[in-house]
Amino acid sequence: MAEGTTSALPVLLVIVPAAVACLIPILGRTWLWSREVLALIGAVGAFAFSVWAAGEVLGGAVLTAFGGQLYMDALSALLVVLVSLVGLLATIYSLRYMKHHAEGGETEAAATERRLSAYYGWLMLFIATMLWACVSNNIIMLYVAVEASTIASGLLVAHYWNRRALEAGYKYLMLLTVGITFSLFGCVLVYTSGANILGGGRGLLVSELRTIAGQFPTTTVALASAFLIVGFGTKAGIAPFHPWLPDAHAEAPTPVSALLSGVMLKVAIYALVRTVSIFYPEHASVATFALALGVFTLVLGDLMALAQDDVKRMLAYSSVSQMGYVLMGFGIGTQLGLYAGLFHLVNHALAKSLLFLAAGAVIYSTGVRSISQLGGLAKRMPVTSFCFFAGALSLAGVPPFNGFQSKLALLTAGALIGSWWAVVLALATSLITVLVLLRAAKSIFWGEASAQISEVREAPAGLCATMAVLAVLCLAIGVYPQGVYRPLKAATVALETVSAPRHQLADRLPSQAVPGGRQFAWKAGDKVCTNRLLHTR
Amino acid sequence: MPEISPKLIHTLSLMMIFTSFAAVEARNLRHATTAYLFQALLICGLLASYALQNPSLFYWAATALVTKAVLVPWFLWRATAGAEQETKPIIGFGVSAVLAIALLLVMYWFTHAHASLFINLKGPNVPLAETNLAVAFTVFALGLYGILTRRDAVKTVIGLCLLENGVHLSLVSLAPTIRETALAGIATEVVVTVYLLLYIIAGIREKHGTTDTFRLSELHW
Numbered sequence: 001m002a003e004g005t006t007s008a009l010p011v012l013l014v015i016v017p018a019a020v021a022c023l024i025p026i027l028g029r030t031w032l033w034s035r036e037v038l039a040l041i042g043a044v045g046a047f048a049f050s051v052w053a054a055g056e057v058l059g060g061a062v063l064t065a066f067g068g069q070l071y072m073d074a075l076s077a078l079l080v081v082l083v084s085l086v087g088l089l090a091t092i093y094s095l096r097y098m099k100h101h102a103e104g105g106e107t108e109a110a111a112t113e114r115r116l117s118a119y120y121g122w123l124m125l126f127i128a129t130m131l132w133a134c135v136s137n138n139i140i141m142l143y144v145a146v147e148a149s150t151i152a153s154g155l156l157v158a159h160y161w162n163r164r165a166l167e168a169g170y171k172y173l174m175l176l177t178v179g180i181t182f183s184l185f186g187c188v189l190v191y192t193s194g195a196n197i198l199g200g201g202r203g204l205l206v207s208e209l210r211t212i213a214g215q216f217p218t219t220t221v222a223l224a225s226a227f228l229i230v231g232f233g234t235k236a237g238i239a240p241f242h243p244w245l246p247d248a249h250a251e252a253p254t255p256v257s258a259l260l261s262g263v264m265l266k267v268a269i270y271a272l273v274r275t276v277s278i279f280y281p282e283h284a285s286v287a288t289f290a291l292a293l294g295v296f297t298l299v300l301g302d303l304m305a306l307a308q309d310d311v312k313r314m315l316a317y318s319s320v321s322q323m324g325y326v327l328m329g330f331g332i333g334t335q336l337g338l339y340a341g342l343f344h345l346v347n348h349a350l351a352k353s354l355l356f357l358a359a360g361a362v363i364y365s366t367g368v369r370s371i372s373q374l375g376g377l378a379k380r381m382p383v384t385s386f387c388f389f390a391g392a393l394s395l396a397g398v399p400p401f402n403g404f405q406s407k408l409a410l411l412t413a414g415a416l417i418g419s420w421w422a423v424v425l426a427l428a429t430s431l432i433t434v435l436v437l438l439r440a441a442k443s444i445f446w447g448e449a450s451a452q453i454s455e456v457r458e459a460p461a462g463l464c465a466t467m468a469v470l471a472v473l474c475l476a477i478g479v480y481p482q483g484v485y486r487p488l489k490a491a492t493v494a495l496e497t498v499s500a501p502r503h504q505l506a507d508r509l510p511s512q513a514v515p516g517g518r519q520f521a522w523k524a525g526d527k528v529c530t531n532r533l534l535h536t537r
Numbered sequence: 538m539p540e541i542s543p544k545l546i547h548t549l550s551l552m553m554i555f556t557s558f559a560a561v562e563a564r565n566l567r568h569a570t571t572a573y574l575f576q577a578l579l580i581c582g583l584l585a586s587y588a589l590q591n592p593s594l595f596y597w598a599a600t601a602l603v604t605k606a607v608l609v610p611w612f613l614w615r616a617t618a619g620a621e622q623e624t625k626p627i628i629g630f631g632v633s634a635v636l637a638i639a640l641l642l643v644m645y646w647f648t649h650a651h652a653s654l655f656i657n658l659k660g661p662n663v664p665l666a667e668t669n670l671a672v673a674f675t676v677f678a679l680g681l682y683g684i685l686t687r688r689d690a691v692k693t694v695i696g697l698c699l700l701e702n703g704v705h706l707s708l709v710s711l712a713p714t715i716r717e718t719a720l721a722g723i724a725t726e727v728v729v730t731v732y733l734l735l736y737i738i739a740g741i742r743e744k745h746g747t748t749d750t751f752r753l754s755e756l757h758w
Binding site for chain 2: 158173192
């Protein structure tokens with residue numbers, strides 16, 4: 001598994017947006033139009049290479065570059081496609097959205113216009129660093145890439161340069177850097193123990209570390225996983241390390257909020273599960289800890305979301321909660337649990353980006369962010385309201401949307417290992433999610449329109465198109481989950497080779513989704529692996 | 538292979554802790570920056586001493602010299618122009634000093650006694666590794682203490698630098714065979730983070746008229 005095909009694709013998909021990021025400040029100064037064109041080229045290029053690489057990986061290849069330093073298996077491929085897809089949509093959305101703020105936004109028009117070059121440059125760098133983190137196999141460079149994505153997004157969060165944005169930017173950079181330094185300690189501890197066993201530089205590669213993690217001393221495992229969970233968990237918005245998240249998500253320009261919530265949190269949780277899950281087979285308590293933390297996060301996030309009036313802050317706290325669901329899946333640790341965690345990760349990325357973009361469209365058209373001041377927009381903004389409802393229903397776990405499928409898988413996985421307390425709490429929180437999101441949707445789009453927003457028009461086509469793509473994806477995955485079954489299963493197996501002892505790697509998931517059976521077909525497939533888990537525990 | 542003098546390492550290590558204490562406790566931001574500069578030079582000295590045994594650390598020492606001893610102090614010096622006095626912290630000077638000393642003693646003693654938690658102790662260099670780890674964790678803890686208890690945004694950045702110094706110092710014993718690219722990445726990121734943070738703090742000073750983090754209170758809940 002560790003040795004793969006050498007390929008230029010993992011390099012290209014990082015280099016293209018990174019190169020564009022360097023070009024934008026240079027060329028954008030002379031030709032103002034070039035920054036948008038270049039950003040589009042960078043985002044499209046990254047997406048094209050990602051899809052190409054993912055196609056090869058789905059065909060059974062494992063792509064590597066620089067002698068295994070970059071490594072792309074099905075799990076990396078899943079994340080890479082997700083990041084570049086949301087990156088592309090956010091870039092397209094920015095083209096119109098950021099112009100608008102330049103015209104009549106919160107700060108001086110001239111200053112904002114100048115900063116647009118910087119905006120697109122950092123945006124491309126942000127996308128490039130997240131892609132880099134997804135394909136990085138060197139455990140220290142994984143830390144470097146994750147921290148680089150923090151740096152690249154710091155000025156994006158503070159982009160509007162007003163009091164609120166600056167405060168959010170300061171908190172964001174400070175808290176994330178401190179948090180991520182803990183994960184460096186964790187990575188270094190893993191590296192040291194690995195180097196003791198493997199010797200030399202080989203101990204740096206995650207794909208090799210996972211084969212020997214069982215030989216680490218227990219105290220090292222405890223310390224390293226604590227450091228890694230605090231470090232990457234801070235960036236993934238896991239409670240109680242989440243306080244930066246609502247500020248940054250709410251104050252950043254909307255396309256950046258969509259990227260932060262939609263994919264940056266996912267990259268962080270990917271780094272978390274990639275590193276921590278190497279301890280699962282021998283140290284089940286690490287998984288249990290992750291499960292407990294996940295459940296705590298999902299409950300707390302939704303309770304906080306309930307108290308919000310600012311639409312973006314509400315969505316931000318809801319992200320905290322949904323990341324709790326993802327972590328819960330990874331904490332369950334069975335094959336179905338990992339599958340459900342990854343499935344929910346994908347669904348949340350699509351649905352939450354959709355919700356942020358829709359909220360952005362509302363702000364674009366009305367200039368109002370407070371839920372209580374909005375109302376009656378459904379008639380005037382039909383596309384936006386449809387998209388917002390699609391995202392809200394998806395996250396609330398209402399069929400036929402995708403969120404229903406992943407939450408069902410998650411709860412089934414929890415029930416199968418007998419963690420009823422987690423299932424009950426997750427189910428109860430799901431009801432709060434319905435309440436939070438549908439109450440907000442109802443208040444924004446139904447009811448009486450207040451006088452100040454009576455002259456509202458639908459958001460421009462560029463904004464609507466990006467939202468429509470995400471809404472259609474949410475619905476399509478919900479109606480036809482078999483479509484994403486293969487890549488998700490491949491990613492689960494890639495992750496699970498970490499968490500299951502080698503001789504138990506046989507395909508336990510049904511090799512094809514049962515048409516019509518959907519998630520329910522899982523129960524039979526997972527029984528075996530649950531029994532195995534109960535025995536090994 | 539040349540021998541490393543344990544006396545030299547111990548002296549430099551003790552001074553590391555002393556400069557951390559000074560950087561956290563000094564109320565004048567420029568004095569704190571100076572203390573940080575001394576610490577950066579000490580790190581370079583320590584790295585160079587360890588490099589007698591492990592020559593690849595010379596590269597690390599050179600990187601540290603450029604990033605920690607030149608760039609970061611320069612940024613801090615610029616950021617403190619005209620605003621040298623720190624916003625009064627939550628804890629008064631006397632109490633804070635006592636707390637910091639208690640913290641550093643406990644941290645040093647604990648890590649020194651339990652270095653085997655972190656590394657597989659064997660070979661002739663065990664005492665050196667123990668000292669190195671104990672100092673690294675103490676500097677880390679003092680940095681964290683600074684970030685948590687200081688109100689001044691610039692001071693929290695100095696705390697962050699100490700935190701990073703602690704981690705980087707620990708790499709000497711924990712990851713001696715680490716690649717140069719990884720080291721360069723780690724060192725560069727600290728500088729860029731500090732630069733961006735100070736850039737944003739300059740914006741905060743302009744818009745809020747203060748660098749007191751307690752008065753950054755527009756975002757609650």
